[in-house]
Amino acid sequence: MADTRYKGIVRNRLVVPIGEFSLPDGTIVDIVISEDTEWAMMSHQAFAEDWESDEDSVYDNWREHYGVSAG
Numbered sequence: 001m002a003d004t005r006y007k008g009i010v011r012n013r014l015v016v017p018i019g020e021f022s023l024p025d026g027t028i029v030d031i032v033i034s035e036d037t038e039w040a041m042m043s044h045q046a047f048a049e050d051w052e053s054d055e056d057s058v059y060d061n062w063r064e065h066y067g068v069s070a071g
Contacts, residue, residue, distance in 0.1 A: 006018075006019070006021055007019070008031075015031060
């Protein structure tokens with residue numbers, strides 16, 4: 001089974017899902033705590049800025065450049 005991510009919030013020391021989803025009773029889940037969401041968002045923004053740089057745009061057409069078909 002592929003990993004699926006859900007968001008939750010801690011209320012009264014329990015993780016409560018944000019939104020609705022259905023899992024069978026007994027399903028084991030992993031909980032990852034994001035301690036510094038603001039820092040993570042800043043890193044995502046910096047990555048996006050680098051990703052969209054003119055300098056790296058030479059790689060946008062890599063298939064054509066290397067003769068690789070899309071199929």
